Amino acid sequence: MDLELQTERLTLTPCTDETLLTYSTNGYKLGPHIGMYLEELKKDASALGWGxxxxxxKxxxxxIGDIGFKGKPDNEKSVEVGYGIISTKQNKGYATEALKCIIEWxxxxxxxxxxxxECLVDNIPSVKVLQKLNMTKIKNDNHMLYWQLNK
Structure with missing residues (x-):
């Protein structure tokens, strides 16, 4: 399974200690989820691609951001996706392009x-991205929207 994905403008690659050294993090802040995922990878190599x-x-x-899954597929063959693009690169279609690619993968x-x-009800950019990718809103609960896409 090839773990470097290409879109028109983007390269998507799993976050590892190596890839963090390969690319410039200029303007991109490593969130706490990065460290947690790198720790998990050390314990379970099969998590590669599912984080x-x-x-x-390019x-x-x-x-310019990160995208990925909150763990390996569960018993129902389901994964949750999450993403974030740095503010200077938002509203340029990057999140949609990256999400479409990783969903196909x-x-x-x-x-x-x-x-x-899932996203906050008032996170209009995220709502638009998820709608563009034909995800279905399945629940609105406590200011959170929950979305689903079936194969």
Whole structure:
């Protein structure tokens, strides 16, 4: 399974100690989820691909955000996706481009039939991204929207 994905403008690669050294983190802040995922990878190599992926701008080789799954597929062949793009690169379609690519990768893996996501009700950019990718809103609970996409 090839673990470097290409879109028109982006390279998506799983976050590892090595890939963090390969690309420029200029302007990109490593969130706490990165450290947690790198620790998990040390314990379970099969988690590669089911955690954080770096979103890299092909033109600059800069990391402009991250995207990925909150763990390996569960018994229902379901994974939850999450993403974030740095503020200077938002509203340019990068999140949609990256998410579309990673959804295709997951559905092609044969271990995923359902992808879920959640976002705050007032996170309009995220709502638009999830709508563009034909995700279905399944629940609105306590200021959170819950989304689902079936294979």
């Amino acid at each position: 954080v992926w770096l979103v890299i701008d 033109q600059t080789n800069n990391i 997951a559905f092609n893996s044969d271990s995923v039939n359902k992808i879920t996501a």
